[in-house]
Amino acid sequence: xxxxxxxxxxxxxxxxxxxxxxxxxxxxxxxxxxxxxxxxxxxxxxxxxxxxxxxxxxxxxxxxxxxxxxxxxxxxxxxxxxxxxxxxxxxxxxxxxxxxxxxxxxxxxxxxxxxxxxxxxxxxxxxxxxxxxxxxxxxxxxxxxxxxxxxxxxxxxxxxxxxxxxxxxxxxxxxxxxxxxxxxxxxxxxxxxxxxxxxxxxxxxxxxxxxxxxxxxxxxxxxxxxxxxxxxxxxxxxxxxxxxxxxxxxxxxxxxxxxxxxxxxxxxxxxxxxxxxxxxxxxxxxxxxxxxxxxxxxxxxxxxxxxxxxxxxxxxxxxxxxxxxxxxxxxxxxxxxxxxxxxxxxxx
Numbered sequence: 446x447x448x449x450x451x452x453x454x455x456x457x458x459x460x461x462x463x464x465x466x467x468x469x470x471x472x473x474x475x476x477x478x479x480x481x482x483x484x485x486x487x488x489x490x491x492x493x494x495x496x497x498x499x500x501x502x503x504x505x506x507x508x509x510x511x512x513x514x515x516x517x518x519x520x521x522x523x524x525x526x527x528x529x530x531x532x533x534x535x536x537x538x539x540x541x542x543x544x545x546x547x548x549x550x551x552x553x554x555x556x557x558x559x560x561x562x563x564x565x566x567x568x569x570x571x572x573x574x575x576x577x578x579x580x581x582x583x584x585x586x587x588x589x590x591x592x593x594x595x596x597x598x599x600x601x602x603x604x605x606x607x608x609x610x611x612x613x614x615x616x617x618x619x620x621x622x623x624x625x626x627x628x629x630x631x632x633x634x635x636x637x638x639x640x641x642x643x644x645x646x647x648x649x650x651x652x653x654x655x656x657x658x659x660x661x662x663x664x665x666x667x668x669x670x671x672x673x674x675x676x677x678x679x680x681x682x683x684x685x686x687x688x689x690x691x692x693x694x695x696x697x698x699x700x701x702x703x704x705x706x707x708x709x710x711x712x713x714x715x716x717x718x719x720x721x722x723x724x725x726x727x728x729x730x731x732x733x734x735x736x737x738x739x740x741x742x743x744x745x746x747x748x749x750x751x752x753x754x755x756x757x758x759x760x761x762x763x764x765x766x767x768x769x770x771x772x773x774x775x776x777x778x779x780x781x782x783x784x785x786x787x788x789x790x791x792x793x
Contacts, residue, residue, distance in 0.1 A: 467631055470682060474638045477678050478522050480670065481645050487518040526641065533637045534630070538589045538597065541732045545587070545725075547577035547599045558605065561614050562598055565621040568704045574598045574624060583723040584608070587735035588620035589629055596624045601725070607717055609785035615701055615710030619737055622700025628693040632734050635690075639682035646675040690734040691761045698766055702773065712770035713784045719763040720781075738763065 482488065490513035550558055559576050566573040574590065577599040584604040590596030598620045600613075608616065623629055650671035701711040718738045725740035733739055739760045768778035 467635055470635045470638045473678060473682055474526060474642055475523065477642050477645050477674055478526050479519065480674065481648070482518060482522050487522075488515055489513055529641060530634060530637050533640075534591060534633060537633045537637070538591060538595065538629075541587070541589045541735055542577060542597065542599065544732050545579050545599060547579050550576040550578040550600075557610065558600065558613070558617075561610070561617050562621075565614065565617045565704055568618075569621050569625045569700075571596070571621070571625060574621075578602060578605075579725075581726055582606075583725050583740070584718055584721055585725060585740055586616050586620055586737045587732075588623045589633075589735055590624065591630055591633075592627070593624050596629070598624075603723065607721070607787045608714055609787060611710045612714035612717065612785055614705055615712070615714045616737060618701035618704040619697045619711055621704060622697035623693065625700060626693065626696050628697060629735070632690050632693055636734060642678050642682045643675070646671050646678065650675065694737075694760055694766065695769075698770065702770070708770045708773040712767060712774065715763055715767050715770070716781050716784055719767065734760075736760075 479488075490511060492509055492511065555576065555578060558578075562576050563573050571593040574588070574593075574596040575598075577597055579585075579599060579601045581601040582603040583601055584607050586598070586600040586604055588596060588598050598617060600616070604616065605613070648671075650668055698711060702708045705711070715738075725736075767781075771778045771780065
């Protein structure tokens, strides 16, 4: 019971940390957007002295720019950013399914899969999500959708081939946990915010470059700030996004245990995923955070490069997640097994 209590505390701490990190991502986005607006003169005013004429008849005027806070510009910037996030968020689910080449799991061979999804949805008290399948030998799964009423769970054919019904329940419970905890909306918004930071920085660089012929000093400043934003703000946003995704994975594991009433299913499933070395044939970095295991190629770099790669990873190491689940079962955190034999016939 003590282990179970600590697991729930782990979930609660992850939830608090997630909202702090998400707030940091949004704050970074709004700062970047307003810096670019400021460069383009949104928060400045120009004061000019009396025009004078020299002996050759040329008119000159001394003008100086100074900072001038403009509430209307701030509101418009906020509305523009929020509008972008809203529109992108509304279409994020269909985009993720399209990138994964998912198809509806409508055939009789997927009846057991649909039954398990329905069971977990009932246990979680949410509408039954749509069920999709991806024809890929790599075992993996993900959930998507902006809220529990508009959600979908997708699994690969490779997952169905290696999991037992108990392990599949654990995986589906994990993905249901993402839906219940609103992880999909939270992490998707974080990804969109980081993408917006990159786009804003690129716009600053390009506008500065192409306007260089007319206003060299201003163009140089635009390019410099855009480059600085791209070198600092984008990596910072990616780090925050990755940290957020890692926190949500731990929460989903905890929810899976709550829904199935046993840690053995999801633990055994994760051990099989850890032992499997295949990756999704057409992975996308934009949707990597959605999968139960990163669909990208696993890196084995050591030293500084390896440490930086782990910071950018959207998933905590499977070994860490497995160790927590094994402790709940009273098993050696460093050990492996027992694992269920695959019962592919159950899904055919």
